[in-house]
Amino acid sequence: MKAALLAAAAFVAQPILALAPERPVVPAPTPLGTGAPAGDPAAACAALKAQDFSTLPDAPSLVVNATVRPATAEQPALCLVNGRVAPTIGFRMWLPLAVWNGKFAQTGCGGRCGDILDDGCQIVVARGYACLAADMGHKGTFYDDLWAIDNVQGDIDFGFRSTHVAAIAGKALTEAFYGKRPRFSYYFGASTGGRQGLVAAQRFPEDYDGIIAGEPAMGAPGTIRPETGPALRASVAALNPGGKPIMTQAEVLMVHAAAVGACDMDDNARDGFISDPRACGFKPMQLLCEAGKTPDCLTAEQVAALDRVYANGAMPGSERGWIGAYIGPDGTPGRYLWRMKNPYKYPYAWIFHDATNPDLRAFKAQGGKLILYQGWADEATFPGNPAAYYETVERLMGGRAATQDFFRLFMIPGQSHIPQVGGGAETVDYLSYLEAWVERGEAPDVVRAEKMRTLARFAGPVTYAAYLTPENVAFSRPVYPYPVQARYSGKGDVNDAANWRSAIPNR
Incomplete structure (x- = not known):
């Protein structure tokens, strides 16, 4: 009860936006x-x-x-x-x-x-x-x-x-x-593709009427070298000193359970996801072994390594995505170890700076619309960077209304870099929302995000129609333009987007 009250205190009580709509209907060509x-x-x-x-x-x-x-x-x-x-x-x-x-x-x-x-x-x-x-x-x-x-x-x-x-x-x-x-031109992509979309809006504002940039491979705006690679390499190195992992899969899952247990109620629902992990007070020190090492506690070396991973940009609640990426499921290093072992360093790092340019005035002036989305549990492209980028654009463009007139960011609780790993409602028909915005002036005040029971084939912002069936939906959530968040109303099925409301975090 105390955790729920503390979580509720972090939000403005009045909802400000409509409920999540049904999934957009895709018109037949x-x-x-x-x-x-x-x-x-x-x-x-x-x-x-x-x-x-x-x-x-x-x-x-x-x-x-x-x-x-x-x-x-x-x-x-x-x-x-x-x-x-x-x-x-x-x-x-x-x-x-x-x-x-x-x-x-x-x-x-x-x-x-x-x-x-x-x-x-x-x-x-x-x-x-x-x-x-x-x-x-x-x-x-x-x-x-x-x-x-x-x-x-x-x-x-x-x-x-x-x-x-x-x-x-x-x-x-x-x-x-x-x-x-063509009557309209669109771009969509995720990860490196998300970075491509941001660069297009920043450098070539006349190329597309609408852009979907998902989980972009971008660094931290406003830093001397805003690149995503060094922080990710440092996280992998922290958990693999000498090229060998210092944590098992079971220990990572134990950390994940502790982080989610501490902050799950920030959206008024115990649903297994953290709606804004930046406000999560979980600290790895809370799991430090007081005496000998046991399965439910961590050594000082492990705690120090976790502190570095979170400091580099990974968020509490993203830990399940570390398995396979940072460490292997069987005690071997994860697939990102190549970032440490590769002795060759990219020689022209200046190309990565472009994706953090907040000056989108030309893109807005020619009528372009930009949807940026990011998973809060992303282990590869750290979620704080797109949020910081959006906030920087707001300051340059003259405020939230002037920015959201053409650019909206959607942060997805529980979504990792690879769908189905993090567990969040990561499937959104972004293209239909963008078409409605560009072609009919219908801005996406809220999007419907769904967790699919099966999603074997995906391509970032778009999904094969065979998976977009009501029978395949495990649960749904409304997602509002950042910084607005979704909160469970406390009534009805927590897995139904209709029972959630919007609220502004008091941050």
């Missing part, structure tokens, strides 16, 4: 009509290879091949295009043959990229989008940095150029195939 390729669509697809795109301003391009792919159970018939923007940016495009919705979408990459991550495009073409994905200018594995050695052009492409010039090429190909420019 319409037939092409006057935008259809003239004559035989297959011939129009093949003809793209013969067209000269080498004179595109800032984006001289080449179509390597263009082939028709028959319709499947998930996708319409497509013209599948592989191409390159000079000198080395590879891209792939999906052009629906008969159900184009008149819009262009571009999806981002992840990690260090080096390949074309196409799940996002394969999802949105079913909604009628022409869609493009690119490799960010080099070939490599998801995590290697070797491509960047003595490769200034590659660093520039990865840092900011590839997303911009791929947008130019994608819209030109769309126009060449359908005979008209």
